[in-house]
Amino acid sequence: MGMTAVAATPQVRPVEREDRDRIHSIVVATGHFSQIEADTAMELVDASLAGGEASGYLTYVLETPPGTVHGYVCVGPTPLTEGTFDLYWVAVDPAAQGRGYGRRLVATAEEEVRRRNGRLVLIETSSQEIYRPTVGFYESAGYRLVARIPNFYRPGDDKLVFVRDLVPI
Amino acid sequence: MGMTAVAATPQVRPVEREDRDRIHSIVVATGHFSQIEADTAMELVDASLAGGEASGYLTYVLETPPGTVHGYVCVGPTPLTEGTFDLYWVAVDPAAQGRGYGRRLVATAEEEVRRRNGRLVLIETSSQEIYRPTVGFYESAGYRLVARIPNFYRPGDDKLVFVRDLVPI
Numbered sequence: 001m002g003m004t005a006v007a008a009t010p011q012v013r014p015v016e017r018e019d020r021d022r023i024h025s026i027v028v029a030t031g032h033f034s035q036i037e038a039d040t041a042m043e044l045v046d047a048s049l050a051g052g053e054a055s056g057y058l059t060y061v062l063e064t065p066p067g068t069v070h071g072y073v074c075v076g077p078t079p080l081t082e083g084t085f086d087l088y089w090v091a092v093d094p095a096a097q098g099r100g101y102g103r104r105l106v107a108t109a110e111e112e113v114r115r116r117n118g119r120l121v122l123i124e125t126s127s128q129e130i131y132r133p134t135v136g137f138y139e140s141a142g143y144r145l146v147a148r149i150p151n152f153y154r155p156g157d158d159k160l161v162f163v164r165d166l167v168p169i
Numbered sequence: 170m171g172m173t174a175v176a177a178t179p180q181v182r183p184v185e186r187e188d189r190d191r192i193h194s195i196v197v198a199t200g201h202f203s204q205i206e207a208d209t210a211m212e213l214v215d216a217s218l219a220g221g222e223a224s225g226y227l228t229y230v231l232e233t234p235p236g237t238v239h240g241y242v243c244v245g246p247t248p249l250t251e252g253t254f255d256l257y258w259v260a261v262d263p264a265a266q267g268r269g270y271g272r273r274l275v276a277t278a279e280e281e282v283r284r285r286n287g288r289l290v291l292i293e294t295s296s297q298e299i300y301r302p303t304v305g306f307y308e309s310a311g312y313r314l315v316a317r318i319p320n321f322y323r324p325g326d327d328k329l330v331f332v333r334d335l336v337p338i
Binding site for chain 2: 036037040078079080081082083084119120122146147148149150151152153154155161163165
């Protein structure tokens, strides 16, 4: 008899208060977000922590090994819709990218949406060059570009809207 | 010498607390909005009344003669953008439609956006039949359809996004 070494499987679990600063570090580390965008990201996390699901925001973190958070996702029902959800934010520590963590976080968000009878997940992003890998990531995760709003963020920076239709389980 | 009868010119002014119930009646009277949509409309009015411009919502009412409000508009800067504004809500009492009040309210909203260095105004609406006159109204006011998100509100009910580029003054 002996101990068996088991490769740690990443776990995705609801956010806890202790995760807040780590999430903030990850958002900053991605280098994709301005100060005001990072603040907005944290507002959603804080709403989620303070109000739980009633806040309209569901936040999950991915950790492996237990205690080490590498990324998070924030999703919630889109106001005034029936069954549409916004995937507001997904971020993985650059030091931990390329391991499928982002995909795993998006999959968890989609499961939670399905569990709440969601049928459509929306992701909005910018047309700027810096987001091209992000766009590739969404497309490989099954999202398709359905709309573009020219000059939305600033002149020359369009809003892209990606959508995934969820198949009922 | 004598009194000269002057046709009252509609005035558009910032919302005041006394306008709240009248605005609610107008929203209900249009018959276009569900209970939850009407509640959302009033949340924006209340935010506007409580927090002024810092709330992110600017609300104006049209009255003629003084004391009689016929419609209102609510507009505000779109978060995380530079110079884009959302025209969140515009409603005119059905009993006072066809007099150009809606157009006047939209024009006021646009002036206020320009005054704040806004360059783009966005209007979102539903593809449902009941909104066809609304869509015609936006188009005649210079808005063009730039995006459609299929099945956004519910299956078969798309979100339409209209945009107007503001010419600098």
